[in-house]
Amino acid sequence: MLLGNNKNNNNNNNTTTTIQVNKKQKPRRQSLKWLLLYFPVRYILCASVIAYFALSNIDLIKMIEFESISHMLNSLNVPSIYYHGRFSIGDIRNQIIPPVYTQLLFLIFFPTLAITCRINFKMRSKILLFGALCFLVFIVSQFLIVVTMFMLNIFTTPSFVQTSIFVVFASGSLMIELLLFSTLTLPRGSKIDPLIKRSYSKEYAFLTGTLMCSFLLMYFLLNFLKIDADSPILAYALLNLNITTIMVIGYFIANIIYKLKSPNSSTKRDRNNSNNAATAAGQQQHEEKQSITLPCLAYPLIGITNYASVSFLIAAYNEEKIIARCIESIDKAASKFTGKTEITIVNDGSTDQTPFIIDKTMRKLKHCTCKVFSIPNSGKGFALRYGLERSIGDIIFRIDADSIMHEDAIGTVMNHFKDPMVGSVGGLIFPIEAKSIWQKTVSMMFIYYMSIIKRGQELYDSIIVQAGAYSVFRKAALLKVGGWVDDQFGEDGELTNRMARFGYKQGLELHSIVYTDFPESLMDLMNQRARWSVAFYHSRGKNLDLVKEFNKPRSIIFLINLISNGIGFAHSLAWAYIAASFLTQNFSLFEIGSFLGITKIALIQAIIYTVEIIILTYYLHKYRKINYIKYFPLVRLVGFILSALVKPQALEVMLSWSCKWRKYDKDAFKALRREVKASLDPEH
Helix, strand or coil: CHHHHHHHHHHHHHHHHHHHHHHHHHHHHHHHHHHHHCHHHHHHHHHHHHHHHHHHCHHHHHHHHHHHHHHHHHHCCCCEEEECCEEEECCCCCEECCCHHHHHHHHCHHHHHHHHCCCCHHHHHHHHHHHHHHHHHHHHHHHHHHHHHHHCCCCCHHHHHHHHHHHHHHHHHHHHHHHHHHHCCCCCCCCCCCCCCCCCHHHHHHHHHHHHHHHHHHHHHHHHHCCCCCCHHHHHHHHCCCHHHHHHHHHHHHHHHHHHHCHHHHHHHHHCCHHHHHHHHHHHHHHHHCCCCCCCCCCCCCCCCCCCEEEEEEEECCCCCCHHHHHHHHHHHHCCCCCEEEEEEEEECCCCCHHHHHHHHHCCCCCCEEEEEEECCCCHHHHHHHHHCCCCCCEEEEECCCEEECCCHHHHHHHHHHCCCEEEEEEEEEECCCCCHHHHHHHHHHHHHHHHHHHHHHHCCCCCCCCCCEEEEEHHHHHHHCCCCCCCCCHHHHHHHHHHHCCCEEEEEEEEEEEECCCCCHHHHHHHHHHHHHHHHHHHHHCHHHHHCCCCCHHHHHHHHHHHHHHHHHHHCHHHHHHHHHHCCCCCCCCHHHHHHHHHHHHHHHHHHHHHHHHHHHHHHHCCCHHHHHHHHHHHHHHHHHHHHHHHHHHHHHHHHHHHCCCCCHHHHHHHHHHHHCCCCCCC
8 A cells, every 4th residue: 555655646746747847848838939920020030031042142133134124225226235243324334223132122022921921822922923013113113214314314323323212112112002902801992072172282382392302402412422332231221211201301391381381379489488387387286186297388378269069079998097087187178168068978888987987077077068878889980970970069079088188278279170171180199197118209209290290291281190099170071071980990090081082171289288098018009009000001091092182282192101101011121131131241331332322321311310309309398308308219119110010910910811801891890800909919
């Protein structure tokens, strides 16, 4: 018996030991599984392998492109010579260097996507076909540039390099976007007959003027620096000086024009800064008691337009944490408005304490009325449209339930609606509490986007997205255009462009502030931006016909927005490309041409960054957040993470989902929402 018991005990001990070993090995296996299953990892690894083979056979790729261009030129009797890697046009001195290395940044995207995505054979074949078509487009575009410059007798090597690189950026990005919008399952596009017939000549004049100034500035700067080499590292450096950069410089110029257009109001506001200091101090003490850090407005309230009524529309789903503060802040803001104010809340099937908190808070209201509608969970778009039809306000303040209004937010916005053609106005968004460095970084990104990019878009009447967290609408316009759509991501951007296509103006009021819940961690931020990446295709896809509506400058801004998205995918592969260039010894940094070219581009980029920092410092000081400027490097880091990890991952989810759902309907949307929610979990 004793022997038997000892034997059993030994077996038990052995079993226990085995389990302990497995527990130690399990994290390692999970880490390995995570690396294998996490899409961005295999995406970048695959891109590195493809880039390695492409760069190993770069001479063959150059020969194919150069020989093709040479044959097309000979058919037009334009003399050309291709010999030992050198390509000359007409005179032997007119040597050209087609940016093959820059082209590869876009070309490796197609096979990488086809190999790594969870898609069927038909979709893989289509992606590879688009890759071949993209290479053909590059060849034809280089041929057209050569012929044009040769015929106009303006052929020089630096000017050809700069022109051809910008064309590669545009054509490569558009081929990527054409592939995606023709492959993904998207909501049905909308055909629109404008309700308001108006002229856009002034907006077009601003757009044309600023873009021309920006383009000429960039072109002459590059021409002066004479960048005339081509290499992998130079291709990456030039990727930071693209069409998007030209557009950003255009926005800088647009901001200057905006300031010159309204100098009186700016002067008056600046004069009142000192008068608001005491008010700001008192307000800060009050806010500290409520444990909310809210920056104080540095400007007085501008004249209020008396409307019959204003409605605050809130769609709430499990918002028990902040919705009480949201309602209380609206009531406080209503105390400074002379018109009638109501709050319309649509409880979208909440399963937490949201209904109880709403009922308790609305009983304490002093300056506005509140009505609540409870419906089964139907999605934000449906809930907003449901509430819109039951709101009485002439002006609709659409605000998220996890947001808090500044007490002076109403009056400044109302002035915009004196113009009967204004359909919507956006405000400025800050975090409720910026505790983490990521919240502060994102806050600075919002200030940059809304104060510079969005202000420039307003000058062209081409605001692409009025933020869903806080936007203000004319109710009559909302009803005429059909309100918010449901069962799709990005209902805010979709409505913004649809309303503009009907002819309504889109405004911006940076003195109307709302504080909302920002992602606290980097992972939360990545989750949020994964949803936004999907929203990009939904909102743009539904309004894709906008690219053909050239009577509006919005069509140009919309097209550049698409190009920027395509360039982002080239950015996502840049480091894999650089790594492959090291392995193949194509990294020609130490060649004098490449070294000088990279140094010159770095100088230009440093100048642009300096201008951005100066402008950001001005706005951060304006909103009493000057200490945030130290997080500027993190803005660049976040941008890289979003382009290298989040955007490709969201695209992979959409492609794999599109294989299963070729028709977009309610069930398809629910399936997509589940997949997007799980997209950052490698087990899915």
